[in-house]
Amino acid sequence: MREIKVSEITDKIKNMCIDVNLNLSDDMRSALKEASQEEDSELGKHILKQLEKNLEIASSENIPICQDTGMAVIFLEIGQDVHLTGGSLEAAINEGVRQGYTEGYLRKSVVSDPLIRKNTGDNTPAVIHEKIVDGDKIKITLAPKGFGSENMSRVFMLKPAEGIEGVKNAVLTAVKDAGPNACPPMVVGVGIGGDFEKCAILAKLALTRKVNESSEIQYVAELEEELKEKINNTGIGPGGLGGKTTCLAVNINTYPTHIAGLPVAVNICCHVNRHISCIV
Amino acid sequence: MEIKLTSPIEKSRLSELRAGDMVSISGTIYTARDAAHKRMEEALSSGKDLPFDIKGNIIYYMGPSPAREGQVIGSAGPTTASRMDKYTPKLLDLGLAAMIGKGKRTPEVHEAIIRNGAVYFAAIGGAGALLSKCIKECEVIAYEDLGTEAIRKLRVEDFPCIVVIDSTGEDLYLK
Numbered sequence A: 001m002r003e004i005k006v007s008e009i010t011d012k013i014k015n016m017c018i019d020v021n022l023n024l025s026d027d028m029r030s031a032l033k034e035a036s037q038e039e040d041s042e043l044g045k046h047i048l049k050q051l052e053k054n055l056e057i058a059s060s061e062n063i064p065i066c067q068d069t070g071m072a073v074i075f076l077e078i079g080q081d082v083h084l085t086g087g088s089l090e091a092a093i094n095e096g097v098r099q100g101y102t103e104g105y106l107r108k109s110v111v112s113d114p115l116i117r118k119n120t121g122d123n124t125p126a127v128i129h130e131k132i133v134d135g136d137k138i139k140i141t142l143a144p145k146g147f148g149s150e151n152m153s154r155v156f157m158l159k160p161a162e163g164i165e166g167v168k169n170a171v172l173t174a175v176k177d178a179g180p181n182a183c184p185p186m187v188v189g190v191g192i193g194g195d196f197e198k199c200a201i202l203a204k205l206a207l208t209r210k211v212n213e214s215s216e217i218q219y220v221a222e223l224e225e226e227l228k229e230k231i232n233n234t235g236i237g238p239g240g241l242g243g244k245t246t247c248l249a250v251n252i253n254t255y256p257t258h259i260a261g262l263p264v265a266v267n268i269c270c271h272v273n274r275h276i277s278c279i280v
Numbered sequence B: 001m002e003i004k005l006t007s008p009i010e011k012s013r014l015s016e017l018r019a020g021d022m023v024s025i026s027g028t029i030y031t032a033r034d035a036a037h038k039r040m041e042e043a044l045s046s047g048k049d050l051p052f053d054i055k056g057n058i059i060y061y062m063g064p065s066p067a068r069e070g071q072v073i074g075s076a077g078p079t080t081a082s083r084m085d086k087y088t089p090k091l092l093d094l095g096l097a098a099m100i101g102k103g104k105r106t107p108e109v110h111e112a113i114i115r116n117g118a119v120y121f122a123a124i125g126g127a128g129a130l131l132s133k134c135i136k137e138c139e140v141i142a143y144e145d146l147g148t149e150a151i152r153k154l155r156v157e158d159f160p161c162i163v164v165i166d167s168t169g170e171d172l173y174l175k
């Protein structure tokens, strides 16, 4: 049994909240750079260059990359040999978010009730997904999610007979409907299988995979490539104003499912696809 | 080529713009997003005045991140315009000249734009750090309790936008 103080989790989350909103990961940066070199549309190229400049200003002047610094989504992989001490884990996580969003001058975008809609003032609570795994460590992944793109995300409960073509149509439908609203170029996270909520969580988790890494399952990697090409042929382009850079990557996760079902979730993310991980 | 505009703005100036034109705006603009629009709607339906004179003015759909010491404003890029669609036709009919946001608008907004000779601009979504550099002054003028969603009066210099829906109803997203 390894003891971990929950205050350690608070500190990590606080620093991650600030860091992830100022600095985009290297894989995202290179993907944007590559896209701006390859874009044919003049306006599209201009927008991509502005986005690169935006990233530079964000890092060098400590201004968040985007004003929507997101709702804090947190994935925890907790080793079963870990003993957490010093208080409640959930409270410690939310304390990290509170400190990060307050001390980091990040926007508070969370309301306490979906219909009464009063801002909580500190961006808590976070959305927390926990998984118990082997070992005596904790892996924390933070992925603040902006809602311009989140609002364009969908779950489709397909019939098994619709097969892989049905999946492709579902993804393309969601992307076309999202269009300029999701701040393209997008990153598209897809979850296939599981049940209603499992596929949505798979899709969100897919967004935390590097954009230059493919699925380890060969047919899935091929599907990712094919969908990326199809999405880039829609012509939506940077900012939705035309061009061939509509998405930087399609990341797909799969899971076993029921004999009667083929759930597909499409979690759309913008070019400000923020994610950061650490191991405690 | 970039067209220079100043705000507040005459409708006659807006009628010269075409979908796809790149413009840069200087002058005064006002921020309002979901919660502020809801309050403005409530003010109007109870016969009260809006917190600022919208005639000839531009609304920027934006809720900034907080400013650090020495900064005018934090990150300040556009939010999705469609969430304001429900409220927009009424504001256009009252004289609102233009809006800055990102994303598609409803047919009702298109019609109100044509009816009033207004314009819908897009700013680059997700470029809030870059766009904040064009904001020279910022003052909360109404609904302060809404935090980031309060109405702010901004003085902008060379704020870059693209005409998405022009006063004839031509829509760059649909081209």
Ligand code: SF4
Pocket: A066, A067, A068, A069, A145, A146, A147, A148, A149, A150, A181, A182, A183, A270, A271, A272, B077, B078, B079, B125, B126, B127
């Ligand atoms: S969709 Fe992404 S880039 Fe666009 S405003 Fe929201 S967080 Fe920012």
